Amino acid sequence: MNAITCEDLRKFFRAKVKRSFFSREDSLIRALDGVSLGVERGVVFSLVGPNGAGKTTMVKILSTLLIPDGGRAEVGGYDVVKQANHVRRIIGLVLAPDKGFYTRLTGIENLVYYGRLYGLSKEEAVKKAEQLLELTGLGADGARLYEEYSLGMRAKLSIAKALINDPEIVFLDEPTIGLDPLSARRIRSLIKDLATQGMTVFMTSHNMWEVEALSNTVAVIKSGKIVAEGSPAELKERLRLSYRLEVEIIADKSPDINFPVTVGERGYPVVTMETDRPGEDLVKVIDEVRRLGYSVGGVRVLEPSLEEVLTRVLSR
Amino acid sequence: MEAELKVFIREAGVFLFMAFFPFITSLLSYCAGMALTGGQVTPAQWFYQLVGFTVMMVAFAMSSSSAWYFRRGMMTGRLEYILASPVSPLVAVLSSALTNVIFNIVYFILIASIGLVLVYGIGHLVNVIGVILFLAITLMPVIGFNLLVGIATIIFREPEPVTNVINSIVSAASGFTYPIILLPSFLQALGQAMPYSYIVNGAREILAGSFQLAQLSPQIFLLGYLALGLVFFRLGEVAYVRKSGVHW
Ligand SMILES: Nc1ncnc2c1ncn2[C@@H]1O[C@H](COP(=O)(O)OP(=O)(O)OP(=O)(O)O)[C@@H](O)[C@H]1O
Numbered sequence: 001m002n003a004i005t006c007e008d009l010r011k012f013f014r015a016k017v018k019r020s021f022f023s024r025e026d027s028l029i030r031a032l033d034g035v036s037l038g039v040e041r042g043v044v045f046s047l048v049g050p051n052g053a054g055k056t057t058m059v060k061i062l063s064t065l066l067i068p069d070g071g072r073a074e075v076g077g078y079d080v081v082k083q084a085n086h087v088r089r090i091i092g093l094v095l096a097p098d099k100g101f102y103t104r105l106t107g108i109e110n111l112v113y114y115g116r117l118y119g120l121s122k123e124e125a126v127k128k129a130e131q132l133l134e135l136t137g138l139g140a141d142g143a144r145l146y147e148e149y150s151l152g153m154r155a156k157l158s159i160a161k162a163l164i165n166d167p168e169i170v171f172l173d174e175p176t177i178g179l180d181p182l183s184a185r186r187i188r189s190l191i192k193d194l195a196t197q198g199m200t201v202f203m204t205s206h207n208m209w210e211v212e213a214l215s216n217t218v219a220v221i222k223s224g225k226i227v228a229e230g231s232p233a234e235l236k237e238r239l240r241l242s243y244r245l246e247v248e249i250i251a252d253k254s255p256d257i258n259f260p261v262t263v264g265e266r267g268y269p270v271v272t273m274e275t276d277r278p279g280e281d282l283v284k285v286i287d288e289v290r291r292l293g294y295s296v297g298g299v300r301v302l303e304p305s306l307e308e309v310l311t312r313v314l315s316r
Numbered sequence: 317m318e319a320e321l322k323v324f325i326r327e328a329g330v331f332l333f334m335a336f337f338p339f340i341t342s343l344l345s346y347c348a349g350m351a352l353t354g355g356q357v358t359p360a361q362w363f364y365q366l367v368g369f370t371v372m373m374v375a376f377a378m379s380s381s382s383a384w385y386f387r388r389g390m391m392t393g394r395l396e397y398i399l400a401s402p403v404s405p406l407v408a409v410l411s412s413a414l415t416n417v418i419f420n421i422v423y424f425i426l427i428a429s430i431g432l433v434l435v436y437g438i439g440h441l442v443n444v445i446g447v448i449l450f451l452a453i454t455l456m457p458v459i460g461f462n463l464l465v466g467i468a469t470i471i472f473r474e475p476e477p478v479t480n481v482i483n484s485i486v487s488a489a490s491g492f493t494y495p496i497i498l499l500p501s502f503l504q505a506l507g508q509a510m511p512y513s514y515i516v517n518g519a520r521e522i523l524a525g526s527f528q529l530a531q532l533s534p535q536i537f538l539l540g541y542l543a544l545g546l547v548f549f550r551l552g553e554v555a556y557v558r559k560s561g562v563h564w
């Protein structure tokens with residue numbers, strides 16, 4: 001059974017557009033316009049897409065914060081509208097990594113507060129909070145006031161908060177935004193670990209590299225519609241994205257060769273081409289260079305990135 | 317609820333200011349009274365003012381606590397996390413309101429005890445116990461008001477317009493610093509329909525030792541405010557869900 005299923009999910013907002021002081025127009029924004037998808041248990045699922053595409057709206061509907069205007073969604077087998085309270089017990093949520101806490105309380109006090117909301121006893125909550133502080137790498141900073149926290153510390157506390165009730169499914173809306181590389185890596189490995197332990201992770205991110213490294217499945221959303229879905233490898237394959245091949249030639253001027261040539265960073269000519277079969281073409285280019293009596297300075301084969309997938313999909 | 321209490325305790329500075337305020341204002345009005353009447357004002361009258369000002373502070377704090385709870389919740393993103401948890405927002409806001417009641421009773425007792433000892437001597441201090449019980453009961457209708465303002469804040473997003481209106485009506489009509497029989501009759505009626513004048517007079521009488529339990533019984537109707545508050549809170553929730561599509 002899927003951890004998350006939704007069918008034809010729709011959500012509209014009425015936006016008030018001011019024309020002048022007295023007149024304003026109501027326009028309808030289709031934040032979600034018929035989204036259907038399924039997320040298997042124990043996977044990391046990423047929703048990506050441009051600003052305003054509907055990612056946060058999606059997270060809010062699935063985490064029972066917004067009521068959809070059409071369609072239906074199930075989380076953990078429960079309907080997000082009719083069985084909201086069941087859903088709430090089994091999910092963890094991060095909406096904005098730098099918000100959601102009492103500024104005058106310490107990190108651990110905040111976690112205990114949320115633990116209590118999920119029905120933990122005081123002792124259980126304290127124990128769980130201490131574990132989570134270790135897990136997220138906050139450790140001793142848990143005893144400091146939230147208002148003194150840096151952005152990264154806040155983000156870590158948000159994730160700890162999302163895990164306080166041992167959820168089956170966690171929703172993370174841009175969890176690593178603003179984190180330094182080391183902290184981001186820590187959070188990423190944490191997310192990976194959660195998934196290997198059987199937790200389902202539904203996240204959004206603008207960091208394509210991160211999405212590619214983490215996700216089993218990626219869905220691209222544009223203006224409220226899913227425009228592509230699959231594993232990162234599948235997406236690249238489906239779009240026939242080509243590899244980029246670069247072979248540097250040690251020569252003073254561009255040799256008379258049957259491949260496209262540009263000038264490289266070191267000032268030498270570089271054969272640069274897009275190809276679906278990088279291995280074969282690489283051998284061809286090197287053979288040709290040798291035949292002409294030049295030596296090869298360096299070789300680069302660039303894999304297509306998820307960022308390119310996104311660029312392609314969105315520009316269609 | 318513990319979290320709320322801790323937050324209160326960390327705001328000790330504000331607390332000190334709040335504690336001084338009734339002393340200062342009541343002293344001012346005492347001195348002004350002295351000057352105007354040529355020294356005919358008794359310490360008992362100062363005490364009357366002190367209790368009045370303190371209850372007024374309590375009333376203001378109490379009428380807007382839910383409103384601020386929601387407002388801060390919206391600003392800090394806490395509210396969404398509460399909504400996404402299994403706890404209903406009504407339970408959350410009620411526990412915050414009850415924390416407020418406890419805090420306000422402690423606040424009142426502190427100030428009243430000082431005044432009591434100064435005016436009537438140590439002996440009257442036992443009356444404080446009665447006041448604790450009295451306030452615990454009579455502040456319940458105020459929670460009803462509190463919920464009304466709270467849900468209004470959710471719907472209209474800003475607490476100030478509502479709390480300002482309520483606070484000014486309450487302070488004019490509830491006899492915090494003068495008996496309400498001095499008021500025009502419509503304000504008098506308004507004052508008698510609201511719980512505050514009973515709280516302030518009851519507190520004064522208990523502390524001075526002249527309160528009879530029988531006086532409490534006609535005031536039972538005030539508990540209707542609590543019921544009313546709860547009902548309107550629920551209605552407001554439904555209206556809000558309809559209007560905004562937020563899963564409350
Ligand atoms: N409360 C609201 N009222 C009106 N419009 C809204 C509301 N919330 C979201 N929208 C609109 O819905 C659309 C989708 O917004 P959403 O926040 O889901 O985008 P997003 O994909 O999360 O974008 P970002 O990458 O910037 O976070 C936007 O056009 C936004 O303006």
Ligand SMILES: [Mg+2]
Pocket residue numbers: 055056057173
């Ligand atoms: Mg967003």
